[in-house]
Amino acid sequence: MLTLIAILLVIWLVLAVLGFVIKGLFWLAIIGIVLFLGTAAWGAISRNSGS
Template sequence: MLTVIVILLIVWAILAVVGFAIKGLLWLAIIGIILFVGTLIFALVRRNARRKKSV
């Protein structure tokens, strides 16, 4: 599961960089940032849930 999250974070970061690099694709950068933050929050919530179960 961790591998999938890392791959998604890399893909979203690449989309954001491409969006900022190409002037007409600013919307792609915004979507990339939103998806990056969403995936990061999902991963943190899931990790915290696992820690609470094991304690």
């Protein structure tokens, strides 16, 4: 499960960077950041709950 969360975090981070690099894709950066933060929070909560 931790591997899946790490892979998702990397994907969201790449999307955010691409969104900032390519001027017309600013919306992609916003989506990438939101998904990155959501996945990180989900991973932290699931790790703390012991699942």
